[in-house]
Amino acid sequence: MSGMTTTEAAVPSLSIGEVAERTGLSVHALRFYEREGLLVGPVRRTSGGRRRYTSIDVEWLLICVKLRESGMPLADLKHFAELVRRGPGNEADRLRLLDAHRQRVDAQIQALEECRSVIAWKVGVYAEHLARGEADGLWDPTT
Structure with a gap:
C-alpha cells in the first residue's frame, strides 16, 4: 500500500479494477457512477490519485446494479443516493x-x-x- 497514509492503510480498500470485478461494472461505468453522484460517499484516493474503494462502496454498488438492471431510471437512482448521503431522517x-x-x-x-x-x-x-x-x-x- 505504498503511497497511502497510515489512516488510509488502516481501512481495507480495493482498486477500481477489483471493484469492477466484484460488481460486474466496467471501470468506465464506475467512473461514471462517481461523476454522476451515484455513490453514497466520496471515493478515497491514494496520495498518487488512484481510487480506493471500501467494502461499503462495493455493497452500495451491488444495490445500484440491481436497481439499474431492474429498470430504475438514473434520475431516481441519483435521488436515492442523495437521500442516503443526507443520512437519517428521510x-x-x-x-x-x-x-x-x-x-x-x-x-x-x-x-x-x-x-x-x-x-x-x-x-x-x-x-x-x-x-x-x-x-x-x-x-x-x-x-
Whole structure:
C-alpha cells in the first residue's frame, strides 16, 4: 500500500479494477457512477490519485446494479443516493422511492408472465402439430 497514509492503510480498500470485478461494472461505468453522484460517499484516493474503494462502496454498488438492471431510471437512482448521503431522517422518502420502483418491477413481471403464457401456449401448439406430423401450413402467410 505504498503511497497511502497510515489512516488510509488502516481501512481495507480495493482498486477500481477489483471493484469492477466484484460488481460486474466496467471501470468506465464506475467512473461514471462517481461523476454522476451515484455513490453514497466520496471515493478515497491514494496520495498518487488512484481510487480506493471500501467494502461499503462495493455493497452500495451491488444495490445500484440491481436497481439499474431492474429498470430504475438514473434520475431516481441519483435521488436515492442523495437521500442516503443526507443520512437519517428521510427514510420515509427512501421507502416511497423504492416502493414505487418495486411496483413498476411487479407490473413488468406481470406483463412478462402474460407474454410467457402466450409463448408457452404457442410452443405447445407447434410441438403438438409437429409430433402428429401436421405442422404444414401453420401460420402460413402465403395461403
